[in-house]
Amino acid sequence: MDSLQDRISILLDWAASHHATLHPSAEVYDDAETGLSFRVKPSSASSISPYEPIVSLPTNLSLSYANALQPTPAFPREFLSKTKPHVIGRLFLIKELLRGEESFWYPYIQALPQPEDVDDWALPPFWPEEEAELLEGTNVEIGLDKIRNDLKREFRDAKALLLASQKDAEDDFSELLTKELYNWAYCIFSSRSFRASLVMSEAQQQSLPEDVSVDDFSVLLPLFDIGNHDMTVDVKWELAAAEGAKDRNSGASCQLKVGREHRPGQQIFNNYSPKTNAELLLGYGFMLPVTDELHNDYIHVRKRTAPSAPLPANPQSGSSVPEEYLISLRPITDPSSLLAVSKQSLLINPPALGLLGAFKHVQHDMVWDILMTLLQHSSIPLIKLIPLNSNTFPSEEEAVRQRQERFFSGHVNDECQEYLEQTVAIIQHKVLQELERLNETDMEVVGDDVELLSPNQRLALEYRERCRRVLENTLATMGEDEMMQYDD
Template sequence: MSNGAAVQADRYDALRSWAGSHGAQLHPNIEIAQDPVTGAGFQVKANPPGLQVNGGDTVVTCPMSITLSYLNALPNPPPGFRQESDESQFPSHFLKGAPPHVIGRFFLIKQYLLGKDSFWWPYIQALPQPDQQSSWLIPPFWPDEDVAYLHGTNLEISIREIRSTLQDEYEKAKRLLEGWKNWGDYTNVLYNWAYSIFTSRSFMPTLVVPGISAQNDAQEIDWNSFSILLPLFDIGNHDMTALTSWKINNDAAGSCEFVTANERPYTSGSQVFNNYGMKTNAKLLLAYGFTLDETPSLQNDYVHVRKRVVPDPNSSQPPPPAPEYLFSLRPMMDPSCYVGGISQHNYRDLEPRLFPAFKHVQAAMVLDILEQILKNNEALVDPSIPSSEEYLRRVLVADIPPEKAPILQIILATIQQKALQELEKLDENEPQPFEDEELSENQLLALNFRAKCRDILHNVMDSIQDSTEDSRFISLMGIGN
């Protein structure tokens, strides 16, 4: 074991000891181990041989008393959450003027700056450290020369928006904090670090905090406006195929358990994964800095397509977030497409008859286009079809009367145009490294991501071409008559 690995192992031991002394529990057959690919995670102990973790076993339990979030910065946090001493609390105008998620990040920075004087120091030490930027630099914080390799992908806009938002949040919060104690130590780098930690490790309170409904009656807290860090609990690495549950305990202490539900036991030496939800590779790369490789049983590559939203000139309010839809590498309903499969759940019964053009396209996108067509062309409305949802089901299998055939043509043309636009953006921003240039890990990761995006868009285009040769399309268009 290298010196660095030994130091980190000691820090995980200290984390486990500290968390355990405050009520956290880790399954006796599990240890924290380093994996060369996924990093630190939960692993069934190799010694003594024969140990295992069964379905229904609790992997880890985290009491609310050791969690870290915006709640801990409040003068009177909800029962069960640790409260700071009065003299160390942020000034009241900062707590009133900054958003909860920003306060939570500043609170994490405060604990880091406190060092060993912080209650959470064993946890802070086990996190990726601010001065070891390679351990927490997710794409929004990559050097510009690395981000350039993502230009033309759907992540380019997201990165630009995140950078702008974070800079604005930091500057406003820093002005509110000006003059308070060591306010100058709250640097931009530390704010970016805190964002990265919360983005990659935190949980929504509504999923892990006991008794929220009762607490809402007593305190005015917007539980959807911030996230929460769960020490020790957050060690588990993500696997969207893992069967898990998070069990909330409404006892006096208040805690959350990570329970495995896999049918087969985790055996000696194997990693025990948590499941943080259905996240595409684009989302994983943006928030965590990694993607899942394609395998026969798992496909997680999608292009996120943003709908263009035209601002209302008569409204002073900013437009709502633009809806996003998915194009997939494999057919959406392929068993290996977990994210795509969930998005198409209501249309599973149509799979055997699904029109080729829609195999790689999220049905919600087709519905959006359909509703716009019907809104702008009354002649294509069919009074015999009771709803746009029912109309969609017929469109998805090309089961519409010939006089409504323009609907199918417009939808195919719209999807094709969007795929072509995305391909053109990739082409226009294609990186041109020198022949002997050694690429960074970030650049290689980005090149692989953009190659998958290109493959996805070509598959969408090919499926549209296949549709023009489909007998249903030929019949609707009257080709050959």
Template sequence: MAALSDQVDPKLEAHTELVNWVIQHGGAVSKTVRISQDASRGVHLQVKADLPSAIPKETKVINTPISVSMSWYNAVGYESPHGSFPKYGVDFPRSWIDQIGPEETSAFFLMGQYLRGEEGFWYPYLRTLPQPGQLTTPLFFGEEDVDWIQGTGIPEASVERIRIWERKFDEAITLLEESGFLDCERFTWELYLWASTIITSRAFSAKVLSGAVQPDDLPEDGISVLLPLIDLPNHRPMAKVEWRAGDEDIGLIVLEDVAPGEEVSNNYGPRNNEQLFMNYGFCIAGNPTDYRIVHLGVKPDSPLGQAKARQLELFPQAAKNVEEHYYIFNPYYPFMAPETPMEHSIFSPALFNALTVMESNVRERKMLEITEDTIRIIPGYGNNHSIYAALAQISFELIAHSTNLKASAEDLPEPTNLNHIHSQIYRNGQILIDESALIIASWCIARGREHKRGESWEDTKALLHELMERFPAGLLPDDVLSRIRVRILERPSLITKNGELYRLGELFSLLPAEMQQPSQTCFQHILGEASQNVPPMASDPQSLFATVICLLIATYNSPEARSRLPSRLSCWVAFLLEQYPLPSDAEGVSEPLELFQEYAKAVNPASWAAGDGVDWLAEDSGWLDAKWLHWAWIVAGEEMVMIPLDPFDILKMEGSLSMLKQACLYVPQE
């Protein structure tokens, strides 16, 4: 290894001096690479174009000595038998350091070294960094750039980060002034914002110092390390590299062959575009590790909020898990175990489980499982209701989010700078994630609405083909649509059976064939009477479902009819009767029950139902009296699912958004 002696570009003079400075302190750069610069990639590391062959994997392209690293260890003047970390002229009171913690100490230490200018030890490194006023993350967007991120989650994320950093800065600078430290006025908010952004975008984990720091002094997190030169290569998702810590240095090793002229990339980890944008100021088009972060806003008195409170009672250590992994992945996301269910490969398990708890009914919440790591509805008979309800709810959210993103960009001109370009990449990536996830959710709901096909491979492919044919042409690239098909076909679904969501008229198909037409005729007769005498009952989906449920329950309770019923219907009705006990008269008369009393009196089918062909019910069965109607109304409210009506058509709509819904009743398969 040697210095980059062939580096003569005057625009890279500072970087050439940085290389020489690192080498003077015991570092090295492979003679197979060079620092280069262009408009699209900026300053980057590149394999020399005139090499006869690729550099092989396991090549160490950069070696940075630990002695030039910058971290909290320098701020405290840490020493161990394996190494020392000098303060280099910035000496904060140790009591202040202990009060504010490693993160703020690192930011103020970087500020102090920057203020030292050319006299500072790290000056050759600091002069190659973006200077205050040159950073491009959304925190530094000017007025002409802000329009490009309106309608996205970036403004809110930026405001929240500023709020947190302002609080930390105010606390740290107040304590520093109280300590009597000189020149506090030079440690400004603007400089703190720059230093915090540099650390956020460039710092490595303290694990890179494991060769020089005693194991007991090496925390798992909280301490960040700046590594001159190693932080120069650009990020590339899935790049095969390794940071290898030694006793005296840290090496950047490529774990794949890199051809002459190709860029040598770093890998910051599976960062999504929001993280890249907020922390580094750029986005990647087609980022395979992109995902959308969802903020649920869980209320304390909600089912999920109560479950979380119970989780903390049972497992106090769960309070350490402050990050909620509520993500929607893009269809190319690579880090999925082979056994991951199809739904979890798009909606993270934490998000999916949270949504099912939020959308579960009372009986499903009896099957709530709370562990230290998970809150979920246990799979079992009847519990797919929460899955369909969750998928329907996230579908409405996906449609709204996607259409709002598009609407907020309608008046934007063509991009004129990198901030605009990366904002556009971010926005388009979010739309792609939304619309891809909507196809997945719609697929699951379509299976629930499919009563004619089974679950064979051919049936699945035919139903999927029909669904994809309805998706508007041109909204998603063909390769993305192909990948979605692969996601659906290659992974098992949490929903194992089709045909569990019924519209009103479809419920009669649960009866034996000879009972279906008479039951429908009877229902239409009841509906006609209700329309004339109790109009609200004839237009309310919950009340209409309740009427059909009453008919099905009475049929089940009829000794003559029960033996003729399919096992699926008998199993479901018995399940409902077990899960929802009939209210007693002593429970009082509520307003809905009074309405049902009026409804039952107006309809009174006992005298004419047999004439419609429903002759298996006795006149005195009371199958449509107020008590049964009220009971069935409660059941319908718990077991209904409101699903989107034509969700793909909404994506094509312009102007005001109108999301139509249709009511379905959940009837589980055996």
């Protein structure tokens, strides 16, 4: 295999030959911390202004499930009709990998981490046992198991169906398909793909089968996917008319525009949408550092009524998960808790009454939902449980806000006190439960053993410590509540 720089040069030449463009002041380079990245050339005489297109990629250079359908189906029609689009997309990537230089996407695929270089692409679900075991008892453990089991089932079913529906004796794809290759394709899509509805042209979307939704699968964008993640930067993925090409790549282009000025030598980041460090660890294999301006450490708490499911595996899907809540390293209302604010619909920050310590680190939707659940078994309606001043006549919306303000600040009457204490107890129990799970699975590393740890083991231990800080900070703040009082 050629050097990394040679592989990137091949990708850049191929992309340019098919009308993709990179801003003339931008370049691809290998950063010591973030790997392949975009930056403004250090020798550039000028900066790149906000929202200037960094990359413009014809959408027909993308690789996804849609490419497995046309112009000639890549798999038997029976297989296509019985297999989920996201699985077909992964299998199509594998098929193009196996075609080698005959593949239209070879210049892109050869620039990806290769299947044999497992350490370069393996996400936590595929770490060796001695590395993955360090994530036991953490917030991602259920997600790890769910991903592994889902992929085993998908691979087994796809292999069997391919063998049953394969009619061309010369097509040996089903024999070449291995579990390791399927895991590789999963990791490539998980860590690099984009939400189809945001980056596919209208013509591409309209060409899909009627029973397939545009977001039933994700899309790989060669070159475009080099941009690394910065949750604080505003980005636009805009579809625009491509410059007058007449071949297969004519039509729309997807442009990356970043709302920040970049000076010579500065890295240019993309934004994969708000994702916690738990989600980024599962889907990308990295975490964002804690700074004064931003922290990204949260514990995910699933609703009791929600089905068991992993954290989102695709960090660029753009989708949220309403079946869960967040517990935050810092108070939810802290300016650095950027993601928490984006995830919740209810944000209580009463300037006069303040917040109980018990609720400062917990997503406020979770607190209110717990109370509403408790009230399902009560004969007392909310308007009587938390009465308002009889001299005021607020709107229904304002009345709810005032009741929430009273409850979150602990200014309730004796009748509501019981429900307030139950709500606090439920939250405290969950936090203690998570901390106990973490303590029970702790593995102490001392002395010279630290030097023997692999990068993945160091990452796992760092994640464990981050989870612990979230839980301990939450408990410490809960302990600040000296009294809960009633104000009429």
